[in-house]
Amino acid sequence: MIEIPLVDLRAQHEQVADEVADGWAEVLKTTAFINGPQVARFESEFAAYQEVPHAIGVGNGTDAIELALRALGVGHGDEVVLPANTFIATAEAVARCGAAPVLVDCTDDTLLIDVDQVASVTTSRTKAVVPVHLYGQAAPVELLHGLPVVEDAAQAQGARRNGVAVGGLGVAAATSFYPGKNLGAYGDGGAVLTTSDAIAESVKLLREHGSPRKYEHPVLGFNSRLDTVQAVVLSAKLRRLEGWNQARRAAARRYTDLLASVERVRTPVVLGGNLPVWHLYVVRVPDRDRVLSRLHAAGIGAGVHYPTPLHRTGAFAHLDGSFPIAETSAAELLSLPLFPEITESQQTRVVEALAEALR
Ligand SMILES: Cc1ncc(COP(=O)(O)O)c(C=O)c1O
Numbered sequence: 001m002i003e004i005p006l007v008d009l010r011a012q013h014e015q016v017a018d019e020v021a022d023g024w025a026e027v028l029k030t031t032a033f034i035n036g037p038q039v040a041r042f043e044s045e046f047a048a049y050q051e052v053p054h055a056i057g058v059g060n061g062t063d064a065i066e067l068a069l070r071a072l073g074v075g076h077g078d079e080v081v082l083p084a085n086t087f088i089a090t091a092e093a094v095a096r097c098g099a100a101p102v103l104v105d106c107t108d109d110t111l112l113i114d115v116d117q118v119a120s121v122t123t124s125r126t127k128a129v130v131p132v133h134l135y136g137q138a139a140p141v142e143l144l145h146g147l148p149v150v151e152d153a154a155q156a157q158g159a160r161r162n163g164v165a166v167g168g169l170g171v172a173a174a175t176s177f178y179p180g181k182n183l184g185a186y187g188d189g190g191a192v193l194t195t196s197d198a199i200a201e202s203v204k205l206l207r208e209h210g211s212p213r214k215y216e217h218p219v220l221g222f223n224s225r226l227d228t229v230q231a232v233v234l235s236a237k238l239r240r241l242e243g244w245n246q247a248r249r250a251a252a253r254r255y256t257d258l259l260a261s262v263e264r265v266r267t268p269v270v271l272g273g274n275l276p277v278w279h280l281y282v283v284r285v286p287d288r289d290r291v292l293s294r295l296h297a298a299g300i301g302a303g304v305h306y307p308t309p310l311h312r313t314g315a316f317a318h319l320d321g322s323f324p325i326a327e328t329s330a331a332e333l334l335s336l337p338l339f340p341e342i343t344e345s346q347q348t349r350v351v352e353a354l355a356e357a358l359r
Helices: 009-030 037-050 059-069 090-095 117-123 196-206 228-259 287-295 324-330 344-358
Strands: 054-058 081-082 100-104 126-127 148-151 174-175 190-194 280-286 332-337
Touching: 009 037, 009 228, 037 054, 037 190, 037 228, 054 059, 054 196, 054 324, 059 148, 059 174, 059 190, 059 196, 090 100, 100 117, 100 174, 174 324, 228 280, 228 344, 287 332, 287 344
Parallel strands: 081 100, 081 126, 148 174
Antiparallel strands: 054 190, 174 190, 280 332
């Protein structure tokens, strides 16, 4: 039985339970399940938190990437550059626009996109790059010159790079409110963040059947809205997010201290200029699969993010190329339990079990 989970959503829910119940009672009373006033309220709170003028709620994080790219004009025949080591959604969103995903490797220390490789794959068809703020730390977006940047900020709500909040590092950013995210809903949800009025207007049209007004559809759109009940949850959680992210930072520091004396473990590296939010605490170990099953047997809910680089999945097997760091690291990655409420004694147990598994 898993005694220390990878994430503990129940502990988080207990803190917002009353607010969510009151908010949902209001939604049930008014029955404004779609486009209720709570959605616009959350959007403006979230935009303020991420320090950008626009946050547009959508159905999920994958849609957020797709709609941001479409708002930028990405479509058939275009190419979009992204890292080989990310959740499959980053590439799915590109492919769903009709564009071709073009992969680059990551750097060995941070596992963030290797920005130095982007220039070598850029062609006249390249319309954008989607750096992924993996595990909660920002990619060095300022080193990507000449291409529009759509940040994949699904794992990085509240993270900063050189003092600037993610979401404002490129022309647009996409985030996910999947329940296990730092800011998680009670179902699917996502948002596009942008400093551009034109992109914001375009995403608003696209998410709502291409419709500025009822029964007017000047463009082909989608049905991708953030539900009112999710907006209630997200507003309640957003008020606590900064504290939760600080608690994650303290827990990450504690892991790094505890693991200093454990041999054969590579602890995560934070890129200079970054203030991470530790969506995941990912170490690298030899013989990972054996270590993982020994941790599970010891009741520790460790995970792997992600076991298969994109070009090794069936869906994207046609994206050939050499991505040696993504491939080598995929066999070593191990995510340790991390959530704001994790206790010192839980972390000590995780580290003891890991040391034992590595013996
Ligand atoms: C890096 C990354 N990109 C995109 C997504 C897609 O978000 P969603 O599951 O809300 O579609 C996720 C999370 O699932 C993610 O971790």
